[in-house]
Amino acid sequence: MLLSYARNKHASASDRPDGDLLVKAAVQETFFAAKVEMVVKIPDLEISSVEGVIERCFTGECRQTIPLLQQVVGLRIGSGIIKLVNNFVGGPHGCPRLADLVLECCEQVILRYTVEPLGEILSKKGNELKTAYQEFLTQNPRLINSCIAFAEGSPLREGIDAES
Amino acid sequence: MLGFSRTKWVGVERPDPETFFAHGILEDNIYGMELDVWVKTPEFVITRLEGKMRRVTTPVCEQALPVLKNARGLSINSPDLISTVNRKVGREGCRHLANLLLECCDAIMRCALYERWGELKKKGAAKDPGAYLKEQLKIFPGLQNHCRTLFNA
């Protein structure tokens, strides 16, 4: 059976010599292709520049939304970023596909800095691994109930009471 | 130096005229997972989901696979789809699996949205893409005002 539709999305974050991050996201699909590239200032996680291009789209009107990307310059990647990006780039006057690529870039930034602490935890085995997770859980209230691994009843939550 | 990279791929098939089937793959430096999603028309309701975790970070992560059932019965047309999937599959299961599920749902929606365009083109009856999209709002009313092209359509 032939595919009726295919989508390929790729995003990455790379370290720049000046310590900032260069983040890219691109999507290729049957009727749409676009790229977003942005520089994120470290340690503030502030978007310092952004560029984008819609290479292929169903209606030419989509390309008129490219200038909206500049509204994300100055935003800090942190709580509320999804709403801000959807508001400035997506929405009825914008392009939700472009907003999605900006958000994919933001996710890469977060994951880029998640790799290191996670790598430290995952270098441990057995009970030590469990203890390492529990240490993070006691330090960060946001981890509790963030997913099934840190939900009530999970072995990683043993001895950690959300009520305390 | 590349610090992180993520690739998501989704392919959509039409095993029968009433069914859309999406196969999605997510691979990055941390996670590796796959998802199969079946959606029935005309309601565009998710009827079946099957997942596979290839690379995860905790011994508990795989328990998120049965949580996928929380998405059964949801319509990909629903305006609350993103928040519901993020809550019922993401927070209660795995947020990366929820992310892949939303990617699959969006791919199915786009496939359905553009499907007739290909047929019209073959027949030489395809004219204005903007007018075509506005016509598709009958199938996807939730897309009204979704973007610049569909604003006040």
Place this chain on the structure above:
Amino acid sequence: MIIDLHVHTKALSPCSSLDPEEAIQEAKRIGLDGICFTEHGKLWDAQDLERLSNKWHFPLFCGVEVETRDGHLLIFGLDNIPPGIPAPADLRKAVDGAGGVMIAAHPFRGFLLFGFADLSMTLESACKRRVFQLVDALETHSGKSTKKENDLAQAVGQKTSLKSVGGSDAHTISELGRCVTVFAHPIKSQADLIAELKRGNFRADYFRR
């Protein structure tokens, strides 16, 4: 008087599972003297709040958490919340016009496995955030932030001479009262709350850990 200054309820914040009446009962149980509902972009109706306060004989106050380009701001004393995503400077003008108070909420909240402090943010660079020039105080004790994040906020508060408040940012019952603002004088009304926030007779603290 110990008040949790940052609480979301399911009555007006869809992301919260906290029932307002359950929140009041829990607040009484754990020894809070009052709570302040600060929903996302929405204000409680003053009469509804008074009715609830009278029913439970418990002091209730109200503010609002507003999304801006420079992060979340807690606003007290503003009756009309500007729609959309207001610029902090515009919000400041509106708050001044209404005689209200504007506070930077959880200024250094990070992510699941890392925070701004882990990215080697210095105190000097942390103090440079534009929004700190516009607010009356910082939420230096947030129930949803890590100790490291709260410590950085406290250090910024000291260096910039901004006053510190505490609030749980509770969305569930178990989160209520994790951080509080301790007022030196009794707060009997919404006007008292704003007056005391302006006077600065309070401190932030951890409460339920």
